[in-house]
Amino acid sequence: MKYAYYPGCSLNSTGIEYNVSAKAVAKHLGLELWEIPEWNCCGASAAHNTDHLLSLALPARNLAIAEKEGLDVAVPCAACFNRLKATQQAVRQSSATKETINSVIEMEYQGTNDVLALSEALVRAFSLESIKEKVVRPLTDLKAAVYYGCLLVRPPELTQFDDAEDPQSVDNIITALGADPVNWAFKVECCGAGHSTTRPDVGLPMIDKILADAKANGADCVVTACPLCFLNLDMRQKEIEQKYDRSYQLPIFYFTELMGLAFGYSTKDMGVNKHFVNPMPLLEGKDLLRHPATRRDEA
């Protein structure tokens, strides 16, 4: 099984753990991720807030390269996923738009290949049962608030998988790993995206509410599938604790990191040691690190 892989800019920098763990997990499962050569930034929200055509052309170049290779595209970042999917839809819906885009990117893109969020791509390729079979170190007793945020599941007309109000796809993966997803209210609430940088007075309270609800519902940790959600919840957590006088100490994980841990990889191999909120006390407390299946082989 082979997918084209569009990591997106964050996965080479602030989201490095996601990249490392996603690649390791895919390899372990027997999935080839063909990183789109010379991929370019999808423009994120900056492009669609500035120029509509630009916001379609930037992702289209990447999709065209993957299409030439005959591959569907797996996208780890929820925001990139949304932009790539929006481009695919625009091209499929209007041949005039397709022609305009093709003339801008100087390539042929017909919209024949699929764009899939990484979580969806993994389950589509392997099924929950086969993921479960690979688990050697079950994440027993780990209570996880699975956080989807906004663009992974919305708008549903575009994303076309999972429920927009109560999504289950990542919960199902986490359950297959042996962990317990908690019931909570902020599963699909927006983390404020870039507001934590540009308008902290708006962004930080949004993040605070998410952390508070996860904690109030008994979560030991939050599980994400987006580098920006992760960054907001992990890197900003201390600032929020200080600002609002709280103590969360809530470790944040990418779902791929937890997959890797359950498959027996070491925390270091998954990049878990790079988190701002130290997850080691939690993992030690749940006896996940002394498990006999723990190993240190290279990803």
Added chain:
Amino acid sequence: MERINLSTTAAESRTLREQIKAHSGVDVKDCYQCGKCTAGCPVAFAMDYTPRQVIRLVQLGLKDEALKCHSIWLCACCETCYARCPRQVDLAKLMEALRIEAKGMGYIPEKNVDLFNDLFLKSVEKNGRVHEMGLILQYNLQSRQFLKDATLAPKLFTDGKIHIAAEKIADNGAVKRIFDKVRNMGEEVK
């Protein structure tokens, strides 16, 4: 909102409405003002007009109010409103169209949001990808917040999460040409 004379706004409302529809495909006439969008909007608490009010401004043709408000810049594009709207109005898309229109007219009440977007795109045009380190430095410099997030930097560096050198794609001429062409196209596609 104060009292509005609807007869004088009728003509203007048509042009703004049509403009928005042509640029974004959103027909504000679809909205019947139920307020569900506002109820679920995670940013409504910080907005000067709620999402329902923004769409009402456009319906009424109150162009200046709609284009000068902060709300259109504060919208986080999270699509909650669109996912829940009983009339399937893509409010996020409307906000986007209003922002582009407002910027074109020089109305930019949220300078930092706009600055960040501009610097982001500059980085993409130059390197083909975003250079996060350069983006953060430029942003802090130009928004005059020299020490913003400085305490986070050492850990980001040691963990290899930010890099001093920009990562470029080899043929970033291809990306530059996309920017050039879009600039020269003038007319936007829907």
